[in-house]
Amino acid sequence: MRISQLSHETGVAVATLKFYLREGLLHPGQQTSRTQAMYDESHAERVRLIRALSEAGGLSLARVRQVLDALDDPPTSRHHLLGAAQDALRPEDAHADPEWTAFAREFVDQRGWQIRDDEPLVDLLGEQLHAVLDAGINLADGAPLAAWADAAESIAEADLSTVPDDPAxxxxxxxxxxxxxxxVLATLRRLAQQHRSATLFESE
Amino acid sequence: MRISQLSHETGVAVATLKFYLREGLLHPGQQTSRTQAMYDESHAERVRLIRALSEAGGLSLARVRQVLDALDDPPTSRHHLLGAAQDALRPEDAHADPEWTAFAREFVDQRGWQIRDDEPLVDLLGEQLHAVLDAGINLADGAPLAAWADAAESIAEADLSTVPDDPAxxxxxxxxxxxxxxxVLATLRRLAQQHRSATLFESE
DNA sequence: TTTATTGGATAGTGACACTCCCCATTATTG
DNA sequence: CAATAATGGGGAGTGTCACTATCCAATAAA
Structure with a gap:
């Protein structure tokens, strides 16, 4: 198909497709002459993926590019899957405060989670917990944190239980x-809050 | 304290504080003369809240303003709490597709969640699920969705169990x-994925 | 009295994600 | 075969966002 057709199929303007091509987010079509190229289903799929990641997922195009690159270079076994996946989504490490990193690390260890020593997600978690506490949210008794971690475990279990065999x-x-x-999880959380709140505070 | 002190306390540049004042995110200080005003702890707290919401929470300043306005006008009972809270965080409703809204509604109802008929979060959920399925992620057997909802319920329970008596x-x-x-939940999810993956795919 | 700081206002910056326009070349259509 | 349309390539422009810089006259502090 030609570019206008690709635009039609995906609902993305031709100018934007050209932009994606220029930026290397979309692989070039097959040239049929100096001013013409053909695109196929792989292009349409890629465009839909770009839009999904950036619109629904809220990723910047720079991040979308990282993810796309990672997907183009899949691991050889599922054992290396998470490494590859999380490389793709790795946060750019900000100014990690050692004190809060240590706090996060301790929490993770106490949970019995086997996490690499230099895992940047631990720094990120430290920063995030710092922000939460700084904003005056009480986590003192640790109960909510433990509840979240429990929930995270079951979610992760569901995430991994349906993973296909093929590494790519x-x-x-x-x-x-x-x-x-x-x-989706954030939305479900809010809906569940509403449901709980209705029963919990009904009397007031 | 004066503005430079406020800047020092919060780590936010004077120019930025002036910007927040202009934008109405930060309430004016008490004028002591035509070119001088005094700020107090309430200003520092507000500034920290603005930064927390925008940096850690990823909200735009427009959204921060909405949240701040809502916080300045608290409900009278905890029964109206969630309404007020979620008004503050209400998504700007995009082009809701009725088909997907219905799908989301059905899921919510089947869960037994009591959610208002016109709740925009349901539209949002529909859109999000649409995006997920469009991207080729398989939710066909409904298992992951159910697992997420279970997790969301326990998270919501933890969220609401520690809520103070005072409505504000x-x-x-x-x-x-x-x-x-x-x-924080997103980070915990990734960490839990790593932990699970280590044990699950060890053999490969 | 000199120097620094302040509130107030206007304008400028850099990142981001497009969007517009131009051109010389093909393709397509009548 | 001629007129019209579409294409690839590329530069420049747009609008939004969250600041940031600069200027000013008016205080405040040393």
């Missing part, structure tokens, strides 16, 4: 799934 | 807590 497909599912379903 | 404090905790802990 597995990678795609984990990466894209995680990005796109984080917002 | 309760509102603050629910709103700020939700905004700031969504990213």
């Amino acid at each position: 497909a597995a990678l795609r599912q984990v990466v894209v799934g995680t990005v796109l379903t984080d917002p | 404090a309760a509102l603050r905790q629910v709103v700020v807590g939700t905004v700031l802990t969504d990213p």
Whole structure:
């Protein structure tokens, strides 16, 4: 198909497709002459993926590029899956405060989670908990944190239980799934809050 | 304290504080003369809240303003808490597709969640699920969705179990807590995935 | 009295994700 | 075969966002 057709199929403006081509987010079509190229289903799929990651997943195009690159270079076994997946989504490490990193590390260890020593997600968790406490939210008794971690464990279990055998497909599912379903979880949380609140505070 | 002191206390540049004042995110200080005003702890707290919501919570300043306005006008009972809290965080409703809204509604109803008929979060959920399925993620057997909802319920329970009696404090905790802990949950999810993956795919 | 700081206002910055326009070349259509 | 349309390539422009810089006259502090 030609670019206008690709635009039609995906609902993305031709100018934007050209932009994606220029930026290397979309692989070039097959040239049929100096001013013409053909695109196929792989292009349409890629465009839909770009839009899903950036719109629904809220990723910047720079991050989308990272994810795409990672997906193009899948691991050889599912054992290396998470490494590859999380490389793709790795946070750019900010100014990690050692004190809070240590706090997060201790929590993770106490949970019995086997996490690499230099895992940047631990720094990130430290920063995030710092922000939460700084904003005056009480986590003192640790109960909510433990409840969240329990919930995270069951979610992770569900995430991994349906992973396909093929490493490339597995990678795609984990990466894209995680990005796109984080917002779903946030929404479910709010809905569940509403439901609980209705029964809990009915009397007031 | 004067503005430079406020800047020092919060780590936010004077120019930025002036910007927040202009934008109405920060309430004016007490004028002591035509070119001087005094700020107090309430200003420092507000500034920290703005930074927490926008940096850690990823909210735009427009959204921060909404949240702040809502916090300044707390409900009278905890029964109206969630309404007020979620008004503050209400998504701007996009182009809701009725088909997907219905799908989301059906899921919510089947769960036995009591959610208002016109709740925009249901539209949002529909859109998000649409995006997930469009991206080729398989939810067909419904298992992951059910697992997420279970997790969301326990999280919501933890969220609401520690809510203070005072409506203003309760509102603050629910709103700020939700905004700031969504990213924490996402991080915990990734860490839990890593832990699970280590044991699950060890042999490969 | 000199120097620094303040509130107030206007304008400028850099990142981001497009969007517009131009051109010389093909393709397509009548 | 001629007129019209579409294409690839590329530069420049747009609008939004969250600041940041600069200027000013008016205090405040040393």
